[in-house]
Amino acid sequence: MTRVLIVGNGPSAHRLAETLTTRGFTGSVTILGEEPRGAYDRVALTTHLTEGRDLMYPEIPGVTTFVDTKVVSIEPAAKTVNGTIPYDVLVLATGSAPFVPPVPGRDLDGCHVYRTIDDLDAIRASAKTATAGVVVGGGLLGLEAADALRGLGLQTHIVEMSPWLMPRQVDEGGGAVLKRHVEALGLTVHTGSGVTRIEGDDRVTGLLTPDKGVIDAQVVVFSAGIRPRDELARGAGLQVGERGGIVVDDGMRTSDPSILAIGECALHNGQIYGLVAPCMTMAEVAADRIMGGSAAFTGADLSTKLKLLGVEVAQFGAMAGALDVTYLDPVAGVYKKLFVSDDASTLLGGICVGDAAPYATLRSFVGSELPAAPSDLLFSPVAVELPGDAPVCSCNNVTKNDVTAAIKEHNLTDVAGVKACTRAGTTCGSCVPLLKKILTESGVDTGTGLCEHFTHSRAELFTIVQVRGITTFTQLIDEHGTGRGCDICKPVVASILASLHNGHVLEGEQAALQDTNDHFLANLQKNGTYSIVPRIPGGEITPEKLIVIGEVARDFGLYTKITGGQRIDLFGARVEELPRIWQRLVDAGFESGHAYGKALRTVKSCVGSTWCRYGVQDSVTLAIDLELRYRGLRSPHKLKSAVSGCARECAEARSKDFGIIATEKGWNLYVGGNGGFTPRHADLLVQDVDTPTLIRTIDRFLMFYIRTADRLQRTSAWLENLEGGLDRLREIVMDDALGICADLDAQMAAHVATYADEWRATLDDPVKLRRFVSFVNAPGTPDPSITFTTERDQIKPEILQVTSR
């Protein structure tokens, strides 16, 4: 009679014993488990806390189970465990153990893991004397644990090392959406953060992070991953994987033919399976083998769909592919991504956060041809045509038929018209994408598209470029557009690429996208000459530098004028003169002023508290710091700023995209101001903040604007069109209502770190310099069409003949 001895009494062990029994195994089956109870459903563990559910599996008749019995050794030669208990076939089903990072204080009272019923009982006991808890680890189990802490009435934090939550299941975009959902439930998420130490004497009092300070908490739950429990196997000399796990073949056999391993402790084909379904399959294969069969485990699909903290998350197939298609709706909190083969025909996998509806269908298409264009599967809010009586706007009880009828009757052409006629979309706004779709179905072109080459808005293109990591115009237009672009979309894409990657604007293919101003790093004037504006941060300049500008202007015969932004503009330079002029300016320590770019222009300043009798803060230093921080930042339109040293506002900060006015206590930040065509006073975003808070807020404001604004939309128009207006903007940049602040901060940090002066880089590169000629076939020849007269002792362009209009 064969004696089967199973070590461990988790779900895998239970399934093995059950399968053996139901298949009529004639030998004996004995289970040794270290937990003080029989096998139970670990997957449903959390319900033990939340609903007090009974998780115990039914007992299996004929199987002998020893609880509270830990196996400490195997003697393979003698075929015994713990020195005395004999076996013919030994099955290791020891599962895995939570990994607890080696941080000081991890053994304090109040520190827990989340694996067994006993763990949960202990957490519940600790929570009785606690008000706040921290979960270390933002993976699947961490989020589940966090939800349990929240259910126990604790103010709950999640600390996750990766830059986003659930890094194994979702990518960065999905993680951001997930984070926002989790935060909406009142949990606090700290991504990109490690743990320095657990604070406390006997009992935990808090958790110290490297850069976010101490999080006060009396309960800490470690959920930083699991490690296969292979210690017994190691002790017995069985083969184990480099990073743990008991090596098994397709028949679940370890390197000792009498010993099998199944479940989470087994390493099959280099893979550990942390989900219960593959563990069950392994148990069944092992049962078949024990009974003389030849079943084989050949790997398992790791697709998952779950609802964590009320958020649907699904991942299926591969987590990467040659091409991918992304749909992101940060407002509704939906993120979907499909990975497809390089010819865009085969579905490889996908990720859904916030709405896993496509999961069921799409999962079954993994590895086969796509049932429709990827964008139709993900980008459109409804994959199939809605029936006429389907409710479109439930707030106002409007059906699709109502909308179509209104479009026909009133010849409506846009969403605004539909809203006015039907009231659909006027309450919560969530049906607006549907309204657009119905308009399109009715043959109306809703055209948020940039131009004939892209049907996307600038903000949509920004998301596509960012999420997909696109670096060239050619890739973008090949995959998302038509034709070869134009003077509208090319500069937009150039600006997006520059905002995201900060490479030199004349590098490679980028050069062909630029407006002539960016192409020659100077401003085209009416007669074909260019003007030059060196950067003078904050308007502060030494006499030496002022003299250099004067000398350069004199030597090249340039018309010279002081600008409104406290710098000096030099006019009338021919293309071939630009490098020589800039060589002298760069040698004297000047940098490009980006007067030619859709970028930060200047940060004006008044003289401030250093000299002024009224000044309360040092406005000049702040202006210089801000100008140096944001110099070269490419944006949907130009950006202007100013800093005033007191409420008298001599720098006119409130007419700027972002203006700062000093107060007794710190700084007031105003945003969305404009001079120009439609003047607008900037609105007060935050009050009396210190300098680091001010800078962080401006960072986020600018990056959020850059992400979401339309082409050539100044901050003033952008702010007026922003849904929820100034209050919403404040929620987003101050309270991180969209969960994107970490991203915005990181993007600005990357900009600051990678800034380089464009003119210096151009002068250092003979290839880039080659284009600075009037004529390719006569590089030394000046353009004969450019001529000047004089006025008030300076040059003035001659009037050119134009076609009469």
Next chain:
Amino acid sequence: MTTMPLPQRVWEAVCPLSDLLPERGACALIGGEQVAVFRTHDGSLYAIGNRDPFSGAYILSRGIVGTRNGEPTVASPMHKQVFSLTSGVCLDDPGTVIPTFPIRVTMGMVEVSVK
């Protein structure tokens, strides 16, 4: 009977093909005439007059190259009117036409003929 000599095209070398950036123009001075030459994404070459008739400035070689309904174009960098590279017609104002010139590559050199 006398035979008229066949009119002979004169080709003028402009620059090596490799000097032309794809989708970016350059200007050549040929017998006092300013010619804007372009190389598009698919490798085709075009030559048009460099003068922008709307501003009078000689700048079309510095415009953005693209397509409109599949037709290769350049947009004036001054006020953005778009011209067809094949016909010289201003697509925003079809009454306005600028000159176009034959262009070819001989042994790696771009050549333009203005007469």
